[in-house]
Amino acid sequence: MNLDTVTDFKELEETVKTCSRCALRQGCRGVVFGEGNPSARIVFCGEGPGGDEDRLGRPFVGKAGQLLDKMLAACGFERFKHVYILNTIKCRPPGNRTPTEQERAACRPNLDAQLRLIRPAIMVLLGACALQEIVNSAGRITRDRGRWVQKNGVHIMPTYHPAALLRNPALKRDAWEDLKQVVARYRSLVDQDHYSPYC
Ligand code: URA
Secondary structure (H helix, E strand, O other), X not given: OOOOOOOOHHHHHHHHOOOOOOOHHHHOOOOOOOEEOOOOOEEEEEOOOOHHHHHHOOOOOOXXXXXXXXXXXXXXXXXXXXXXXXXXXXXXXXXXXXXXXXXHHHHHHHXXXXXXXXXXXXXXXXXXXXXXXXXXXXXXXXXXXXXXXXEOOEXXXXXXXXXXXXXXXXXXHHHHHHHHHHHHHHHHHOXXXXXXXXX
16 A cells, blocks of 8 residues: 555555554554544644553553643543544654654654645644654754744644653643643634633
């Protein structure tokens, strides 16, 4: 199956699950494709699967994922209804190390195919890895977070990765400011009646 021409999201998932574009697949349990609503207008993009994600085959299901779910809930977003959640790379690097540029490049066609089919209006980039992959290879999250970037018509908001918020809770205040901007943009681009409990 050609990633550039596949039109069915389920078929894309089946194809990506057989990926062998880099060596990571040999050292992990399986491909973590992503999950949520493929018709969602907003995508959250993390770095790559960790141990819990590798074990369960689902993105953001460990401690950082639990925090992400709380962040989504505060925005009025449900994982399987309003959003799609994916990562820059689909296979867990050994020891959870940061993926190399080569690994990210190898996996990029998988990510591009997902985004081509989802066609999000808004993307939230969680952490430096997603920022560097999607927006600017020299991006720095502390400098670039909280400011919208537009690329190919997609409104992109870089913010802190939930794992960074767990390590340093003082960053949560800024992350919440970023998410409030995301909800406001979601209301203006996607659903003016979107309900969120806190903003
Ligand atoms: N961290 C990520 O970047 N992605 C996941 O899926 C889980 C943790």
